[in-house]
Each structure stands twice: as structure tokens, then as C-alpha cells.
Amino acid sequence: MIQEFIxxxxxxxxxxxxxxxxxxxxxxxxxxxxxRAVSLATAAALVVSCLITLRSEATLFDGAYRVDLFSQWxxxxxxxxYLAVILLGRRVxxxxxxxxxxxxxxxxxxxxxxxxLASSIDAITLVVSLxxxxxxxxxxxxxxxxxxxxxxxMESAIKFMMFGVAANGVMLFGLSYLYGLTSxxxxxxxxxxxxxxxxxxxALAGLxxxxxxxxxxxxxxxFHFWTPDVYQGASNETAGIIASMPxxxxxVILVRFAAAATPDNxxxxxxxxxxxxxxMFYGNLVALVQRDLKRLLGFSTIxxxxxxxxxxxxxxxxxxxxxxxxxxGYLFMVLACFVVISRVSRDGENVAIxxxxxxxxxxxxxxxxxxxxxxxxxxxxxxxxxxxKFALLNAAxxxxxxxxxxxxxxxxxxxxxxxxxxxxxxxxxxxDATDQMPIALDGSTRALCIGLIAIVILLGVTPxxxxxxxxxxxxxxxxxx
Amino acid sequence: xxxxxxxxxxxxxxxxxxxxxxxxAVALALRSDRAVRWWAFLSSAAIGLFSLLLLREFNPAVxxxxxxxxxxxxxxxxxxxxxxxxxxxxxxxxxTTLITPLCVLASWRYIKDRVKEFMVCLLVMExxxxxxxxxxxxxxxxIFWEAMLIPMSVxxxxxxxxxxxxxxxxxxxYTMSGSILLLVAIIALRMQTGTFNIPxxxxxxxxxxxxxxxxxxxxISFAIKVPMFPFHTxxxxxxxxxxxxxxxxxxxxxxxxGTYGFLRFCLPITPxxxxxxxxAILWLSVIAIIxxxxxALAQSDLKKIxxxxxxxxxxFATLGIFSLVQNGVTGGALVMIxxxxxxxALFVAVGIIYERLHTRELGAxxxxxxxxxxxxxxxxxxxxxxxxxxxTNSFIGEFLVLGGAFAAATRIALWAVPGVVVxxxxxxxxxxxxxxxxxxxxxxxxxxxxxxxxxxxxxxFAVFVLWIGLQPGPFVELMEASIQNILNIVxxxxxxxxxxxxxxx
Numbered sequence: 001m002i003q004e005f006i007x008x009x010x011x012x013x014x015x016x017x018x019x020x021x022x023x024x025x026x027x028x029x030x031x032x033x034x035x036r037a038v039s040l041a042t043a044a045a046l047v048v049s050c051l052i053t054l055r056s057e058a059t060l061f062d063g064a065y066r067v068d069l070f071s072q073w074x075x076x077x078x079x080x081x082y083l084a085v086i087l088l089g090r091r092v093x094x095x096x097x098x099x100x101x102x103x104x105x106x107x108x109x110x111x112x113x114x115x116x117l118a119s120s121i122d123a124i125t126l127v128v129s130l131x132x133x134x135x136x137x138x139x140x141x142x143x144x145x146x147x148x149x150x151x152x153x154m155e156s157a158i159k160f161m162m163f164g165v166a167a168n169g170v171m172l173f174g175l176s177y178l179y180g181l182t183s184x185x186x187x188x189x190x191x192x193x194x195x196x197x198x199x200x201x202x203a204l205a206g207l208x209x210x211x212x213x214x215x216x217x218x219x220x221x222x223f224h225f226w227t228p229d230v231y232q233g234a235s236n237e238t239a240g241i242i243a244s245m246p247x248x249x250x251x252v253i254l255v256r257f258a259a260a261a262t263p264d265n266x267x268x269x270x271x272x273x274x275x276x277x278x279x280m281f282y283g284n285l286v287a288l289v290q291r292d293l294k295r296l297l298g299f300s301t302i303x304x305x306x307x308x309x310x311x312x313x314x315x316x317x318x319x320x321x322x323x324x325x326x327x328x329g330y331l332f333m334v335l336a337c338f339v340v341i342s343r344v345s346r347d348g349e350n351v352a353i354x355x356x357x358x359x360x361x362x363x364x365x366x367x368x369x370x371x372x373x374x375x376x377x378x379x380x381x382x383x384x385x386x387x388x389k390f391a392l393l394n395a396a397x398x399x400x401x402x403x404x405x406x407x408x409x410x411x412x413x414x415x416x417x418x419x420x421x422x423x424x425x426x427x428x429x430x431x432d433a434t435d436q437m438p439i440a441l442d443g444s445t446r447a448l449c450i451g452l453i454a455i456v457i458l459l460g461v462t463p464x465x466x467x468x469x470x471x472x473x474x475x476x477x478x479x480x481x
Numbered sequence: 482x483x484x485x486x487x488x489x490x491x492x493x494x495x496x497x498x499x500x501x502x503x504x505x506a507v508a509l510a511l512r513s514d515r516a517v518r519w520w521a522f523l524s525s526a527a528i529g530l531f532s533l534l535l536l537r538e539f540n541p542a543v544x545x546x547x548x549x550x551x552x553x554x555x556x557x558x559x560x561x562x563x564x565x566x567x568x569x570x571x572x573x574x575x576x577t578t579l580i581t582p583l584c585v586l587a588s589w590r591y592i593k594d595r596v597k598e599f600m601v602c603l604l605v606m607e608x609x610x611x612x613x614x615x616x617x618x619x620x621x622x623x624i625f626w627e628a629m630l631i632p633m634s635v636x637x638x639x640x641x642x643x644x645x646x647x648x649x650x651x652x653x654x655y656t657m658s659g660s661i662l663l664l665v666a667i668i669a670l671r672m673q674t675g676t677f678n679i680p681x682x683x684x685x686x687x688x689x690x691x692x693x694x695x696x697x698x699x700x701i702s703f704a705i706k707v708p709m710f711p712f713h714t715x716x717x718x719x720x721x722x723x724x725x726x727x728x729x730x731x732x733x734x735x736x737x738x739g740t741y742g743f744l745r746f747c748l749p750i751t752p753x754x755x756x757x758x759x760x761a762i763l764w765l766s767v768i769a770i771i772x773x774x775x776x777a778l779a780q781s782d783l784k785k786i787x788x789x790x791x792x793x794x795x796x797f798a799t800l801g802i803f804s805l806v807q808n809g810v811t812g813g814a815l816v817m818i819x820x821x822x823x824x825x826a827l828f829v830a831v832g833i834i835y836e837r838l839h840t841r842e843l844g845a846x847x848x849x850x851x852x853x854x855x856x857x858x859x860x861x862x863x864x865x866x867x868x869x870x871x872x873t874n875s876f877i878g879e880f881l882v883l884g885g886a887f888a889a890a891t892r893i894a895l896w897a898v899p900g901v902v903v904x905x906x907x908x909x910x911x912x913x914x915x916x917x918x919x920x921x922x923x924x925x926x927x928x929x930x931x932x933x934x935x936x937x938x939x940x941x942f943a944v945f946v947l948w949i950g951l952q953p954g955p956f957v958e959l960m961e962a963s964i965q966n967i968l969n970i971v972x973x974x975x976x977x978x979x980x981x982x983x984x985x986x
Contacts, residue, residue: 002531229934296818321557380657383622390664391558397668405668409661416657420650428638464555471557 008058008067010049011075015115018042018064019108032091034280035101039108043083046115050076063186064122065236069472074118077328078245080455084335085241087448094145094235094348103143107241117249117353120314123175123185126253127168133249134217136166137242142458144235145348156233160205160242163216171213191260198261208271210257217250218305219298221279226297228290236345239294240338243301244331251308251327255320259478263315263399263444272313273404279288279306280411282344285416293341293351296476297334298420303415304330310392310408315428317478321470326388328466329459330375333385336452337371340366340426343439356425370426376456378419379412391467492550493534494564494615497578498608499737500528503670505604514596519588521600525582525607541568541959544966546617546680554621559677563617568963569744569814570614572727572956573737576821577610579941580733585725586938587829591725591836602632603726610734618934619667619677623660626738630656633727633735641722642948648722655715659705662707666698670750683749684970689757696754699747700762706739707795709762710769721841725832728784732791732828733821739800740817746801748967752974755805760890762803769796769895774903780908783831783841786822786911793900794820794875800897801882805971810964811957815878818956819949822874823866826942830860832914832934837928843911848918852925857916859939862915866946868908869901874949928947 018038025035028235050072058067074461082410085107092103120126142157179185181202182193197203215224231239284304290296308330311323331355343366344359345351359366376383397405441449459466504524511517539547554562566574577947584603592599609632612625630653673691679911687695705712716736720728748755773793775793780786794816801813833856834846850857866873869880879901886894931939949956 111829217745318557380631381628386624386627387555393664394558394668394671397665397672402669404667406662409665413654413658413661415653417650420653424646424650425637427635428649467555467557 110136167216174209175433229296236342322391329384501607524620568960588726663702703742733825766800770900804889812881848922850916
């Protein structure tokens with residue numbers, strides 16, 4: 001019995017133990033290196049334990065927590081992302097010196113939230129994991145070092161938190177409606193009992209408000225306002241974390257709730273279509289004029305959230321698995337971009353597109369990572385961005401959303417322009433500024449770059465096993481009506 | 482009926498696709514520029530020779546796809562890894578594999594900076610280009626089609642001329658925005674038929690309205706690639722700024738992808754729409770022929786002359802293809818190959834001038850023939866080939882095209898005739914200036930004559946100019962069955978096709 005429990009709960013136990021260890025380390029001053037080492041070991045152990053428990057199945061804690069293929073591969077993705085983020089953070093030079101070890105503590109706590117999120121099938125567990133994952137991130141934003149005349153990080157942190165708390169409140173409110181309708185907090189049961197009343201105003205209001213909370217995390221228009229400001233205000237490492245993990249987390253929960261609706265629910269598809277189109281156009285058009293690289297990625301995030309919604313517009317298994325596949329790929333594409341940003345940045349400052357000029361001379365590997373990450377985001381084959389978009393378009397088209405598909409591909413073309421500006425700067429640019437020193441990369445950064453490039457290519461070239469795994473695992477989440 | 486006949490033994494097409502990629506990976510590991518150059522040349526030449534194996538077992542008598550390879554790739558999305566070639570794609574694959582080593586030779590001295598990256602780009606391009614012509618799964622085709630954008634725009638953007646960035650971005654955006662609708666059309670076809678298999682999509686009774694939409698999406702994407710008249714503006718920019726090898730690849734292979742798309746997809750998949758729109762496209766082709774010729778006549782930049790002449794030549798190709806008669810389509814396909822040879826050769830020749838004079842101004846090159854008589858001889862041959870002089874390769878192609886077009890639509894074809902005259906005018910103008918010049922030519926006394934490498938490169942092109950020109954039979958035979966098959970599909974699916982063609986007169 002206890003053995004089975006441990007087998008199923010191993011990743012969480014490993015992570016919790018690791019985070020506790022980091023906590024102990026942070027009790028002493030000036031232990032950045034140790035905190036980082038412990039976090040690194042924890043992340044590696046998390047990845048390994050996820051691989052070991054990939055095939056475990058269990059329902060724990062009175063039905064509030066489900067361990068199955070779906071949750072385990074998500075945890076694996078989070079684990080790999082965690083590993084990448086720690087390597088990306090290096091020695092977190094842009095965090096206030098006295099609280100650097102705490103960066104790793106809060107990061108670990110946030111990761112715990114994400115890992116719990118993957119398995120939560122009870123509304124209350126879900127909300128708790130969601131808060132657990134997001135609150136430490138608010139703090140990470142505020143932890144950026146202060147500079148002469150720049151206190152952007154505080155503004156960003158407050159913006160992030162106010163929006164975040166409000167969104168959580170809205171989501172809780174929505175959940176209360178759903179609870180009122182179904183008198184259960186177990187999500188599968190809730191979804192099942194919602195079926196007969198799904199077209200009623202209460203159910204729609206409940207689902208709508210719940211979704212709104214998640215759209216905030218995903219940065220779907222019109223819940224996107226915080227995104228560019230927070231990306232810009234947060235340190236480069238933190239922005240990398242915020243740009244990657246919460247998106248995948250939000251999609252996971254969306255899938256759990258969207259299973260309540262079927263493709264016949266006109267109103268829900270219509271709302272989702274409008275949101276998707278608005279996000280794509282808004283994000284891409286505003287990104288066209290950005291100069292700060294992080295802001296540009298912030299707006300492109302909004303557009304990508306729009307693409308992801310394509311899968312939800314389809315409201316079927318193919319659509320959900322396409323969205324999940326796309327977001328998994330997105331996690332790594334965007335991390336690839338942020339690795340480059342954090343290495344190019346001088347003393348942790350924000351990076352403008354112009355700063356990338358001559359990158360191919362300063363560090364060919366970074367330039368290559370950037371170019372591949374950007375081409376992947378732009379949806380050029382053979383990278384994962386293309387396959388992901390293809391799967392999404394396919395799913396949406398299969399449900400007859402032709403206009404939406406055409407609008408989405410038009411957006412891909414618009415986006416190509418600003419992505420190319422980045423490619424141009426990092427690969428074609430020849431401007432010789434005074435400080436065009438070569439960028440020396442340490443071994444772990446090299447490994448990280450090569451690893452991310454490999455993942456972005458492999459996920460794009462051999463997506464079959466991943467999509468298969470996602471689709472198979474979805475069976476336990478999406479009850480076939 | 483188009484069917485698949487499996488190949489036994491060696492997966493030649495897969496080898497042709499992935500060998501350049503492996504060669505590129507090896508090139509990355511090499512240290513010195515010299516080693517990279519030699520490796521790129523030897524590996525691409527070996528691949529070129531290897532590709533000749535395709536001729537050995539290819540049966541030109543049947544229209545089937547041959548050397549077919551098939552593997553399930555992404556089952557859940559219905560994407561398969563299917564390769565195969567018919568007569569049309571065979572020639573284009575050979576054109577690609579044989580022209581790549583020549584591109585390496587042409588950039589031997591031209592590329593001084595970041596040689597390794599350049600050769601890697603070139604080899605990756607080869608992978609994508611062979612892939613485009615050999616793919617029999619629509620998504621696979623699209624992947625190669627799009628993947629090719631990256632190395633090509635990098636080639637223009639990094640090693641190009643002064644306005645390289647503008648040209649690279651224009652090229653990328655133009656072609657990418659063209660192909661996004663292609664993607665939608667591919668998915669739409671899948672929803673109708675349940676397959677991405679290209680032969681499986683051909684010859685099906687699609688609804689006419691559906692065909693018109695699909696054709697529209699195909700047309701925009703392929704017309705941009707060709708480029709046809711209103712979509713041609715990216716071409717001069719890209720050609721002028723690209724390095725020699727980039728221009729050669731662009732002219733010889735990339736533009737062919739557009740016309741190949743018309744032949745492979747538009748005619749057999751949307752025959753009704755092809756007939757429906759054929760008159761409009763014939764007009765556009767005629768406009769391209771005349772416009773390209775006149776624009777070329779007005780240029781003083783050697784590369785721009787050749788670039789605009791491409792627009793005219795490709796106009797002949799589309800004129801032939803959309804005449805929808807055997808002669809015309811065969812001629813159109815032959816023009817594709819010929820244009821690859823002669824325009825590629827002209828770009829190499831312009832590159833040779835540029836390496837010596839560091840300018841491409843026609844005036845600066847005046848009288849160069851005095852110092853470089855051998856070069857002037859080659860240039861003369863290629864110019865004659867470009868203006869379709871009898872005995873050179875282009876003659877037979879354009880002759881067939883005009884013959885076909887006259888048979889299909891005399892009224893329109895008449896307008897193409899001045900284009901032939903204009904082509905003679907701009908080619909002879911260029912040849913006259915470069916070979917003889919005027920009375921006060923610039924001083925070229927320091928210019929070195931052709932070296933062995935350059936002679937070898939130009940000689941390879943010259944062999945094909947004369948070979949196809951004097952004995953076009955074997956080349957035509959290779960394509961005949963495949964083209965007949967396509968036309969049968971058009972005639973069967975659109976019974977009014979021949980009537981419509983008659984009515985056009």
C-alpha cells in the first residue's frame with residue numbers, strides 16, 4: 001500500500017524534499033551556489049522520478065489527486081522546464097544580492113504548485129495548487145535588483161499581483177457557480193453533471209468566469225494587460241519562467257474544464273473564436289512595433305495564446321491534444337529565446353533588438369539558438385512550432401472553422417515580420433559597436449542551448465510519439481460523450 | 482490512372498534527400514575554409530553522380546510514380562513519409578543535384594567570409610529542394626517547401642549585396658505569405674478526401690466551387706514562386722542582392738517549384754478550375770513575357786537584366802503549361818529545365834564579371850571580351866541560348882510552347898511573339914556591350930582571364946545548352962508519359978476542356 005503510494009507520488013515527494021533542502025540552505029546568508037546546486041539536483045531527480053513513474057496510475061487523497069499518463073508527462077515537461085530554468089538563471093546576478101538564494105526557494109515552491117496542478121482533479125486542490133504556483137512568481141518579479149532611476153520591477157510586480165489576485169478571485173467566483181450547480185468539487189463529476197445544463201446561463205457564467213481566470217495566466221486578450229509590462233519589468237530569468245510554465249499549466253486546467261463542453265455548444269465556440277482572433281491580431285500587430293525584445297516576446301505570447309485557443313474552439317480530443325502539444329513545444333521555444341536574452345544582456349539589463357546586432361560574431365551558438373527559437377515561434381518547419389500550428393489548424397478545420405483557420409494563417413504571416421527582425425539582428429546584422437566583445441559561455445549554458453535546440457527540432461520532426469501519448473492520456477480527462 | 486509502383490532495394494530518393502544534410506553536418510566539423518570548400522564540392526558532386534542512378538531503372542513509358550518509398554510518419558495527423566518521382570520530377574531532381582556542385586564552384590572565390598556557414602546553407606538547400614520534388618505527401622512537400630526559406634533567406638541576408646537585408650526579408654515575407662494559404666488548401670483537401678497522399682488527391686470528382694477555391698490558394702502560392710506578373714517584385718531584389726550561388730539556385734531551381742506546383746497540383750487536382758482560369762493565366766503569362774523583356778531591356782545592371790529575363794522565361798513556362806495541350810505542356814516543362822541551365826549559366830557569368838570588376842554595371846563591363854575572349858565565347862553561347870536561338874536548348878522549348886499556345890489560343894499566343902524579339906534585343910545588347918563594347922571602353926588591362934575552375938563550371942552548363950538543343954528527344958521522352966497522364970486527367974475531369982480551348986480561339 002505505502003509502496004504503491006510512494007511509487008505514484010514519487011515526483012512530488014522528491015520535489016518537496018528538494019524544496020525543503022533549499023529552504024534550509026537559504027537560512028544561511030550568501031549561499032547562492034549551494035541553493036542552485038541543490039535546486040539543480042532536485043530538478044534532475046524530478047525528471048528521473050517522472051520518467052520512472054510515467055506509467056503509474058493511482059487516485060490519491062480521497063479522489064482529489066489523480067496520477068496517470070496525462071499528469072505524469074506534464075510533470076515531466078514541467079521538470080525539464082524547471083531544469084532549463086535553473087540553468088538559464090545561472091547565478092541570478094540580476095536579483096538583489098542578499099536574497100539570491102531565495103530566488104531558488106521561490107522557484108522551487110512555484111514548481112511544486114505546477115506539479116500538483118497536473119494531477120489535481122478536485123476544484124479545491126486545483127485552486128490551492130494554482131495559488132501555490134503563482135504567488136512565488138509575484139515575489140520573483142519584485143526581487144529584481146534596483147538600478148539608478150529604475151524601479152520598474154516594483155510596478156511590474158504590483159501589476160502582476162493585482163491582476164493575478166483579481167483573476168484568481170474571478171475564477172473562484174466562477175467555480176462557486178459550478179459548485180452550486182453540481183454540488184461537487186470533484187472536477188470529473190462536475191464536468192459530467194454539467195452536461196445536461198451546459199446551455200443554461202448559470203453554467204455558462206460559471207465556466208466563463210473560471211476560464212477568465214485561466215485566460216489571465218495564458219494572456220488571452222482582453223486579459224493580457226499585465227504581460228508585456230511584467231516581462232519587461234521582471235529580470236530576464238524570471239521573465240523566462242513566467243513566459244513558459246504558467247502557460248502550460250493554464251492549458252492543462254482549461255482542458256480539464258473544457259471537457260464539459262462539446263463541439264455543439266455554439267455559444268462557447270463563438271466566444272472562444274472571438275477571443276482567439278482578438279488575441280492573435282492584437283498580439284501580432286502590437287508586436288510589430290516593439291523594440292524591447294522582452295516586450296516583443298510578451299506581445300507574441302498573446303498571439304500564441306490565441307493560436308492555442310484554436311484547439312479549444314474545436315472542443316474535441318484532437319483539438320485539446322493539439323493545444324497541449326503546441327504549448328509543450330512553446331515552453332521550449334520560448335525558453336530558447338530567453339536563454340539568449342539573459343546571456344546577451346549586459347549586467348542584467350533589458351535587451352533591445354538592436355543589442356543583438358553582431359551576435360553571430362560574439363557567440364555563434366547563441367545566435368543559432370535565437371534563430372531556431374524564433375523560427376520555431378514563427379511556425380517554420382521543421383521545428384515544433386510548425387507541427388504544433390499544423391495540428392491546431394487541422395483540428396479547427398475539422399470542425400468547420402474555416403474562417404478562423406484563414407485568420408490564423410494570416411496572423412502567421414504578420415508575425416513573420418517581427419520575428420524576422422530578430423533573426424536579422426542576430427544573424428545578418430554587422431554593426432560594430434564598441435563593446436562587441438565575444439560572449440563567453442560556460443559549459444552548462446552550452447549544454448542548455450544544445451539541449452533546447454535538440455528538443456525544438458526533435459519535437460517537430462518526430463511528433464508522433466508525443467502526440468500519441470497526449471491523445472491516449474487525454475482519454476482519462478476528456479469523457480467521450 | 483496514376484498509381485504507385487514500389488521500388489525494390491536502395492531508397493535512392495531518401496539518400497538523395499538526406500545525404501546533403503549529412504554532408505552539411507560533416508562540414509560543420511571542418512576547420513579550414515579550404516577543407517570546407519573541397520568537402521562541399523566533392524560531396525555534392527558525389528551526390529550529383531549518384532543521382533544519375535535514377536536514370537538507370539526509370540521507366541519513361543509509364544506515367545506512374547517510381548522509386549516510391551512509403552512510411553507512416555505521424556499517424557494521428559495522417560502524415561506519411563512518401564516519396565516518388567515521375568518524368569517531370571526526375572528531371573528537376575537531376576537539375577537540382579547537378580547544379581549544386583556548380584554552385585559550390587561558382588562561390589569558390591566569391592564567398593570569402595563565413596565560408597563554412599555558406600556551404601552548410603547550400604547543402605541544406607539541396608536537401609529541401611530535392612525533397613520538394615520527390616515528396617508525394619502534401620504535408621511533407623509543404624515542410625520542404627517552407628524549410629527552404631530559411632537557408633535561402635540566410636544566403637541572401639548574410640552574403641548578399643548592399644541591400645541584402647531588405648531583399649532577404651522581402652523574399653521571406655513574400656513567399657511565406659503566399660504559402661500560408663497553400664497550407665489551408667492542403668488541410669481543406671484532407672478534410673474532403675481523408676488523405677494527404679498526392680497521387681491519391683489527383684483525379685477526384687471535387688465540387689467545382691471547391692476546386693476554384695483550392696485553385697485560388699494554390700495559384701497565389703505558386704504564382705509568387707514562379708513569379709508570375711503581378712507577384713514578381715520580390716525577384717529582382719532577391720536576385721540582385723544574392724551571391725552568385727544564391728542567384729543560380731534561385732533561378733535554376735526555386736522558380737521551378739512554382740511551375741512544378743502548377744503541373745503537379747493545379748492541373749491534376751483541380752482540373753476544372755485550371756481550365757476555368759486558363760485564359761486569364763495565359764494572359765498573365767503573355768504580360769510577363771513582354772513586361773519581363775521590356776524591363777530587362779531598360780536595365781543597366783547585368784544581374785537585373787538576367788533577373789528580368791527570368792520573369793519573361795517563366796512566362797513562357799506558364800504559357801505552355803496552361804495551354805493544356807501536349808505540345809505546350811511539354812514545351813513548358815522543357816522551358817523549366819532550359820531556364821535552369823541558361824539562366825543559371827548567365828548568373829555564373831555575371832558573377833565572374835563581378836569578381837573581377839566589383840561592379841555589375843553594364844557600362845563598366847564594356848569591352849571585356851578583348852581581355853577575356855574565352856569568356857566572351859561562353860557568354861555568347863548563353864545569350865543565344867537565352868534568346869532561344871535554334872540549336873540551343875531554349876529554342877526547342879519555346880518553339881513547343883508557342884506551337885501549343887497557338888493551337889490552344891491563337892489570339893493570346895500572337896502577343897507572345899514580340900516577347901521573343903525583345904528577348905533577342907536585350908540579350909544581344911548585353912552580349913554586344915560586354916564582348917565588344919564601344920569606342921571608349923574602360924581599361925580592363927588588369928583583368929585576369931578565366932581560370933580552370935571557371936572554365937570547368939561554364940563548360941558544364943555549355944554541354945547541356947548544346948545537348949538539349951541538338952538532341953531534345955531523350956529529355957522529352959522522359960516526361961512524355963507523365964504529361965500525357967496529367968492531360969488525360971484534365972480532359973477526363975473537365976470534359977469541356979478541349980471545347981473551352983477551342984472556344985478560346
